[in-house]
Amino acid sequence: MAGGALQxxxxxxxxxxxxxxxxxxxxxKALDEALPxxxxxxxxxxxxVNAQPLPAGSDPKQFVELMKKQLTSPVLWTPSVSAxxxxxxxxxxxxxxMKQIKAMMKRIDQGAWKETTNVEV
Numbered sequence: 229m230a231g232g233a234l235q236x237x238x239x240x241x242x243x244x245x246x247x248x249x250x251x252x253x254x255x256x257k258a259l260d261e262a263l264p265x266x267x268x269x270x271x272x273x274x275x276x277v278n279a280q281p282l283p284a285g286s287d288p289k290q291f292v293e294l295m296k297k298q299l300t301s302p303v304l305w306t307p308s309v310s311a312x313x314x315x316x317x318x319x320x321x322x323x324x325x326m327k328q329i330k331a332m333m334k335r336i337d338q339g340a341w342k343e344t345t346n347v348e349v
Contacts, residue, residue, distance in 0.1 A: 234335065252299045259292045266291065272315070279307035281315065309336050320344040 266288035272281035273291065277298040282290055309320075320340060322329040327346050334341040 252296060255299055256296050259295055263288060263292050274308050274312055276303045276305055276308045277301045279304040279311050281311065305332060306336055309333065309340065313337060313340060318343055322346045323349050325349075 268285045268288060269282065269291065271284050274281045275294045275298060277294055282294065312320075318340075320329075320333060320343060322344060324346075325348060330341065330344045330346055333344045
């Protein structure tokens with residue numbers, strides 16, 4: 229393909245997630261309301277909005293700001309997975325009926341693909 233993609237697929241989704249078409253007013257309100265009850269994370273949390281980990285002990289305000297951006301921002305999947313592997317993450321779990329993430333992992337890293345487990349929920 230002209231853009232360098234290996235393939236393109238139309239995905240069955242419930243909305244225009246990760247685009248500016250999703251106006252996250254309800255999410256923003258819910259996150260703001262939940263913030264006073266949030267505690268710092270006990271482990272690093274990787275966000276696909278910036279492909280960076282939010283370290284354990286971080287201020288929950290940082291978590292909320294990243295979550296607000298995540299719904300309408302492009303997914304930085306490959307850089308996120310690469311950052312996790314660089315930081316020593318070796319096992320990955322996909323929760324849900326499909327194996328889309330496992331298929332993407334195969335294109336990123338064979339070792340990570342072998343260590344990706346699908347968990348039906």
